[in-house]
Amino acid sequence: METKTNILDSLKGEKNPFKVPEGYFESLGPVLQEVIDQKENVVKTETFLSRFRPMLYAAASVAILVCVTFTFLTNHQENVDQARNQVPEEINGIQTKILYTHLEEESIIDYLLSEEE
Template identity: 35%
Template sequence: MDTKINKLEEIDKTKNPFKVPENYFAQFNQEIMDRLPEKEIVVPEPVSMWDRAKPWVYLAAMFVGLYITINFLMKTPGNDNMTENQIASQQTLSGSYENTDNYWSTVQITEEEFYQYLEEQLVDDSYFDYMYHQYYLN
């Protein structure tokens, strides 16, 4: 064990045992670049007009498909190519009112007829008696 310690003491501590070759760092980049393989320069291919427009065409096709699907699902059966006005006029002519949403817009009635109808309903359904607390016993 003494031999190892003696050898360490023999080393001159004022002198640095490690040396770097002269101009090593000045030429370092150039040496690394010389060792690398040659890189091929790839010319980018030009982008065609179709490749640029393709996402927009797909987006438009999606919205058209969505529109057609919604129209197909919302279509009432039996009235394929008729608008609401055509359906209302056909119902008025035929006298059948399957769609009650448009019924009151096509009825022609005077104010007097309307009040007469309400009065008949009140009397027939005994609401008149109920409102005025008049009950008739039979």
């Protein structure tokens, strides 16, 4: 523990570890003014793409929305058609099962025996 305390004490110092290069603040003003002047001289020109970019984004959004809607409606219609085709088949199967539940065993046996003859 004593060695850690000694290290900490040795790291503490009254001297500031950060240094500024000599003449930094004297040359800072002219350098900043030069950078500002260069930025003021640059003239922005509008390109075709930068002018119509918002419209392109809107058109792309509408196109994506149309594609998603078309895909959803097409799949929905296929599911409806498939369901319409399955319903009559299932109803016929249910009707047949209902008929079989009302038959007595003797009737079934007689029917099967009559087929063998």
